[in-house]
Amino acid sequence: MRIENRPLGKHEVALIALRTLEDAVARAQAGEVVRTWGQRLALTWLIDVGVAERWQSTAFWNALIDTNDWACTSGSGQHHRINTLMGLLDNWYLTMQLARPSLQLRCRWARRYAIDIDMRSGTPQLPCMCNRYQPGERQRIEDHFNAKALREYNEGPPTVHPKEPGWVVRLKDGQPVLEQMTWGFPVALRGKQGQPLKPKPVNNARFDKLGAFWKRWASQIEHRCLIPASRYAEAVGTPGRMTETWLSVQDQPLFAWAGLWRSSDEWGTCYTGVMTRNAPELEQIHDRSPVILLPDQWQAWLTAPLEELYQFDRPFPAAAIKVEATAELWARPKAKVPAP
Incomplete structure (x- = not known):
């Protein structure tokens, strides 16, 4: 990749990788996620540049679609699943000495994917909204x-x-x-x-x-x-x-x-x-x-x-x-x- 006729540095590519994974978490908040090669490449890059540990990358990859092993007080694993994904991302921001996106910004990203899925009911509820x-x-x-x-x-x-x-x-x-x-x-x-x-x-x-x-x-x-x-x-x-x-x-x-x-x-x-x-x-x-x-x-x-x-x-x-x-x-x- 190049910007202004110069190659992207490792730091810039890592930022693109993080944003790719943020988009995956936004999709996860609004429903089912289809894992992509882009997400896998982003995780691999973070390992290669020393931002992510291999076990962290594997945990993130598995948590994108696995909801069976998580549990929370509401009876659904969705909240713990999203918190786990965000927690891993926050750890990588910390490693890069960068400020993590606010929860409000992440909610706005997620809301883009919370499309109306049923004319009888309206929009699916995001995990980060009031539910107790x-x-x-x-x-x-x-x-x-x-x-x-x-x-x-x-x-x-x-x-x-x-x-x-x-x-x-x-x-x-x-x-x-x-x-x-x-x-x-x-x-x-x-x-x-x-x-x-x-x-x-x-x-x-x-x-x-x-x-x-x-x-x-x-x-x-x-x-x-x-x-x-x-x-x-x-x-x-x-x-x-x-x-x-x-x-x-x-x-x-x-x-x-x-x-x-x-x-x-x-x-x-x-x-x-x-x-x-x-x-x-x-x-x-x-x-x-x-x-x-x-x-x-x-x-x-x-x-x-x-x-x-x-x-x-x-x-x-x-x-x-x-x-x-x-x-x-x-x-x-x-x-x-x-x-x-």
């Missing part, structure tokens, strides 16, 4: 939203992950009711050979897609809902060692997250939370956040025409958000159960 929250106590939810449960339910998990049951407030005959649904719209995917795969939960809906891929539900007031939440979590820190940071509304035990719901053949009734851009002061945590609605906005979200909902497509003020950083690892290996 705490709804709070059931009695407090009933009192706060003045909603009665449709029937008897189990309490549900204190921390909700995708494909787990959570509380939803919706209107029935003009009155707010509390119902338990599965978090995430099921998305039907197919493998390399066209074979059907297990559906994946799409638990976040981008606001800028409400008039397109989510319009079928967003335009119908009977498919809108409020998601009671006491706080939600984001992953913060160095990939591979990311920790939970919890966010909530200052001085409020509960808040309403704008949502959509529908019935599905796979999981029964299910719901998804609507996301918008984050306040600039909080972008170091994540560049997107849930659409948080104040009590005097609930009725509008549940009953107003679709075109009037765009008033809520704005960051919630950072000054009204409480941030609680913790030392809890975002992805924790599950304890192994001994064979019988």
